[in-house]
Amino acid sequence: xxxxxxxxxxxxxxxxxxxxxxxxxxxxxxxxxxxxxxxxxxxxxxxxxxxxxxxxxxxxxxxxxxxxxxxxxxxxxxxxxxxxxxxxxxxxxxxxxxxxxxxxx
Amino acid sequence: xxxxxxxxxxxxxxxxxxxxxxxxxxxxxxxxxxxxxxxxxxxxxxxxxxxxxxxxxxxxxxxxxxxxxxxxxxxxxxxxxxxxxxxxxxxxxxxxxxxxxxxxx
DNA sequence: TTTATTAATCGTAACATTGCTATTAAACAA
DNA sequence: TTGTTTAATAGCAATGTTACGATTAATAAA
Numbered sequence: 001x002x003x004x005x006x007x008x009x010x011x012x013x014x015x016x017x018x019x020x021x022x023x024x025x026x027x028x029x030x031x032x033x034x035x036x037x038x039x040x041x042x043x044x045x046x047x048x049x050x051x052x053x054x055x056x057x058x059x060x061x062x063x064x065x066x067x068x069x070x071x072x073x074x075x076x077x078x079x080x081x082x083x084x085x086x087x088x089x090x091x092x093x094x095x096x097x098x099x100x101x102x103x104x105x
Numbered sequence: 106x107x108x109x110x111x112x113x114x115x116x117x118x119x120x121x122x123x124x125x126x127x128x129x130x131x132x133x134x135x136x137x138x139x140x141x142x143x144x145x146x147x148x149x150x151x152x153x154x155x156x157x158x159x160x161x162x163x164x165x166x167x168x169x170x171x172x173x174x175x176x177x178x179x180x181x182x183x184x185x186x187x188x189x190x191x192x193x194x195x196x197x198x199x200x201x202x203x204x205x206x207x208x209x210x
Numbered sequence: 211t212t213t214a215t216t217a218a219t220c221g222t223a224a225c226a227t228t229g230c231t232a233t234t235a236a237a238c239a240a
Numbered sequence: 241t242t243g244t245t246t247a248a249t250a251g252c253a254a255t256g257t258t259a260c261g262a263t264t265a266a267t268a269a270a
Contacts, residue, residue, distance in 0.1 A: 008156045013134045017129055044215095078267095
């Protein structure tokens with residue numbers, strides 16, 4: 001939000017928007033799909049997979065990590081990333097009721 | 106995307122990102138929740154409900170309409186907006202498999 | 211120790227988003 | 241017709257996002 005009018009929304013509305021925002025870029029969607037596909041993955045593989053420069057991938061990974069959707073484990077000079085299944089599930093607890101408003105209302 | 110690298114993603118990845126992006130602002134989340142709540146609503150009511158200026162709401166409505174998630178019917182000087190249930194369902198066909206990757210993979 | 215490898219961070223340019231005021235357009239009412 | 245109401249559009253300022261090259265940091269290998 002450009003102008004801070006965050007007090008006008010419920011925490012649920014803000015949470016939905018935050019999760020949605022991080023899914024709102026195809027590079028991050030691709031990263032997440034790939035992490036589900038191969039279970040765990042070092043940063044360098046994602047650079048090749050997605051096709052963006054290494055600092056750009058690092059930046060996207062940072063955002064995903066910040067929301068708790070992925071976690072990274074240092075292994076030597078590499079960092080191995082994977083989905084945080086528990087937090088992914090918590091994300092769904094927020095997002096699914098919103099997407100399912102058409103059947104619950 | 107700032108630099109057009111859209112050819113590097115699948116249409117599924119781009120579609121997910123587009124839907125997510127429109128959910129990535131709490132004002133639009135609020136508008137959609139409200140439309141589900143009361144079924145149909147004139148623009149002016151949404152201005153009061155959300156608490157942003159009328160042109161700002163119009164802009165958010167335009168984005169939601171552009172993705173097909175809502176539709177507006179002119180009624181005199183007012184415009185009555187409602188959820189496009191059919192397209193909402195199509196959106197879910199795209200988004201749910203992504204959110205459910207944790208149980209399908 | 212020196213060199214190589216890998217990823218994070220810094221700094222910055224290009225671009226996109228948000229929100230507003232002012233204005234316009236369209237329909238109705240007097 | 242003239243005025244009123246309602247929403248869309250235009251234009252703009254402030255802010256946020258994205259992507260990259262250059263650099264740094266940390267670990268491993270020679």
